Amino acid sequence: MTGTLPPQDDSLRAARERFVALWGQMGSTWGIPRTMAQVHALLFVRGEAMNTDEVMEGLGISRGNASMTLRRLVDWGIVSRVHRRGDRKEYFLAEQDVWKMFRTILAQRKKREIEPLLDALADCRLDRTTGRKRKVDQASAAIESHNDRLQDLLVAMRAIDSICDRFSGPGGKGLEIAVKLLDRAS
Amino acid sequence: MTGTLPPQDDSLRAARERFVALWGQMGSTWGIPRTMAQVHALLFVRGEAMNTDEVMEGLGISRGNASMTLRRLVDWGIVSRVHRRGDRKEYFLAEQDVWKMFRTILAQRKKREIEPLLDALADCRLDRTTGRKRKVDQASAAIESHNDRLQDLLVAMRAIDSICDRFSGPGGKGLEIAVKLLDRAS
DNA sequence: GGGTTGTTTCAGAAATATTTGAAAATCGCC
DNA sequence: GGCGATTTTCAAATATTTCTGAAACAACCC
Incomplete structure (x- = not known):
């Protein structure tokens, strides 16, 4: 007391x-x-x-x-x-175990904020089939580079998403193990 | 254009x-x-x-x-x-290189938000020398467990801080390498 | 059922954070 | 060293988020 x-x-x-x-x-x-x-x-x-x-x-x-x-x-x-x-x-x-606490927070934020973002991000890309055929080359180049940029971002975000997975579990000690692992690697 | x-x-x-x-x-x-x-x-x-x-x-x-x-x-x-x-x-x-972008963001947030936190956290601990001598055992136990809790938190935050270092540099490719490393590790 | 204790909800109030816009500062140039 | 173009600053206005408090709800007990 x-x-x-x-x-x-x-x-x-x-x-x-x-x-x-x-x-x-x-x-x-x-x-x-x-x-x-x-x-x-x-x-x-x-x-x-x-x-x-x-x-x-x-x-x-x-x-x-x-x-x-x-x-x-x-x-x-x-x-x-x-x-x-x-x-x-x-x-x-x-929760008194601080590692568990951080793992939980990470898992929650991933689930609530990163995962939905991945889907939404994918929807910001365009398929090139919209314009009729030729003559839209300039526009089509713009669309292509737009897609490339978003694709890069999406790939990176997916990687971050999977880092969160590693860190937050499932085997209980994710974050702690990751810390050691990364500390060892030169 | x-x-x-x-x-x-x-x-x-x-x-x-x-x-x-x-x-x-x-x-x-x-x-x-x-x-x-x-x-x-x-x-x-x-x-x-x-x-x-x-x-x-x-x-x-x-x-x-x-x-x-x-x-x-x-x-x-x-x-x-x-x-x-x-x-x-x-x-x-x-910046068009998304990895570089994330590394930069991480480094900035670490520097601006995590590092100052470490110091402030350390200042939330107490030294036990305040009370005169005996008779304060109950209080002293409370202080001790307070310090233990904060110490745990501090240690974890320091670890997170150093994870950020790994990820954000200095050798240019921090985040990318970390992703691969963690993906490989079972 | 009715009284008591404890918990949740939510519309409006308050506190915070963000944005505006116009004045002041800065810059580059002749 | 003065002039138009551009950028920055900051007090006041606005928008957004968060908090309050009282009413509704739920659980328990007799």
Whole structure:
């Protein structure tokens, strides 16, 4: 129970706050709502399950916001719901294994953002069959180079997509292994 | 000169617009201002140098916005300034090598966002020397586990940082090589 | 069923981030 | 060293995202 700390431990409180602020800011740089990153940071840095009220209190946010945000974190899979016997409230616990956490985040962002992009990107290419026949050479050259460019991009994105696969699993230790592998390779 | 196309080539125009919109949206998901991503997309998909007015016209944005955004892209290093003899205007050309482009983006984000984070993260740890002596065991345990958690996170982030190094250079082909390497490894 | 506790939803409010546009600065040239 | 052309800057306006709070909903217990 870290909830009530000796008064001399303002330093711990302060350090936690610094971390929450830092993580929140980093999140918003990478397109994650500041509050979502902060809630995650709070749960992570405390290392114990907290209920909605404690999160609200700890960050000074509204119930609605806390509820939505916690749900989102659970959906992502980096926070889990926990129940305590004899308590009707729901508690939330952040994944404590940081490698697992990063793998999960990577997998989620791949699934939600990269995969759909691949399809959409493919649809930005054109087939050359539109114009009737000759005389459209200039246009047809433009179309060809357009397609080439998009094809290059698509190939690269597919490669990145498959890097994400390697890193994020499925064998549990993806990211860690990749780190070692890449460190070894000159 | 793709500027003026035969009328039947609305399909090319449309495909370009689709790509610009797509890339813009993807950018904003990853924390890059939509317009910045759109300007980049426009330059990339055209494959030729454009001046500020053409960009403004092409995306329907203001001069100020175009100017700021183009500068930012040049600062990032994925767009370069080009001058045409006999023309006082500045032209802008997007990097056409997609691998090089991704490497540059990665290197930039690492430098701007990950590196500073490492330092800040280190500052979220506490030294145990604060409390007087005994009697603070409970608090001291809390501090210790706080430090452990942050240490884990820091170690992981450092590893990610060094993955970025591998990928983004320095030998020119970082990302491409990494892709192959990881694909080979079972 | 009705009372109590806890959770979710969502329209409007607030906070943030982005964009505009016009003035100021810079540049190249004569 | 002054002039038109071009680029940059930045305060104010706008757009977008995020947050609030109160009402609706759900679960549990008696």
